[in-house]
Every structure is written in structure tokens, then in C-alpha cells.
Amino acid sequence: MTTSGAGSGRFGGLGQWWGVLAGGLLVAAWLNRAAGPAVIIGLSAVVLLWSFFQAPVTCGAPVRGRADGCRNNATGLLMGCHIRQHRWQKLKMLIFRRRVRAFCSGLFSDGKAALVTLAAVGSFLSGLVALVPGVAAQ
Ligand SMILES: [Zn+2]
Secondary structure, eight states, rough: OOSSSOOGGGGHHHHHHHHHHHHHHHHHHOOOOGEEEEHHHOOOOOOHHHHHHHHEEOOOOOTTTTTTTTOEEEEEEEOOOOSSSTHHHHHHHHHSSSGHHHHHHHHSSSHHHHHHHHHHHHHHHHHHHHHHHHTTOO
């Protein structure tokens, strides 16, 4: 595992999954009505940021001669690996519309990516529902 100055290597592999822990707290906050919307919104934001910019997923940037793309570790669904050309690859894919489909298929390319994607979608929805009480009441 290579880290490029982010300092996340100290905790080893498991430390990178702290966002899942935060996700667990988020579920607990939803089950426990006493937590209140502020806690839920805060935790939702934390989990969303983790899955976008911190989660340990595979880079997946297109590489000449490799159908499955770059296999390096990336930091988050929106970021690539330590290779400079890969770093902003996924954000670029979101900007150029014809690449969005490729980006979306990458979201479920393996178990890790699927888990992180679900965490992102779940925390986004949770934050939305907490921010807009009317959404939950439909
Ligand atoms: Zn890469």
C-alpha cells in the first residue's frame, strides 16, 4: 500500500474504514430519536466526505492495455491514486458527460467500491431527509 504524504498509512488498512464506523453511528442516531437532526446532519456530512475523499477504493483510471484500469489504491470515490494524471481523473469524468456512464460503472466495480457508494448514497439521503423534514413525511 502506498501513501503519498497524506499520513493515513499509520493506522494500517482498517483505519481507513473509520467512515463505516461513522456510518454505524449515523444509523444509531436514526434509530435513537433523541439524537436530533443536528447530529444526523453532522454525521451524514462526515460519512459523505469520507466516501468522496477518504475511502479506500481502487483507482480505476483508464490505463492503456488494461481493461479494468488502474489497480492502485485511491482515496475516495472522486479521487484517483497517487499518480498525478489519475488524481483528478474521476472528477473529470463527471464533468465530461459522455464519461459519466463509465464513472458510474466504476462505482460498483468491486465490493469495496459498492460499499463506499452505498455509504455515500445513504448518508446523502439521510442528510437530505434530516435537512428537509417534509421529505420524510411523504
Ligand atoms: Zn491510478
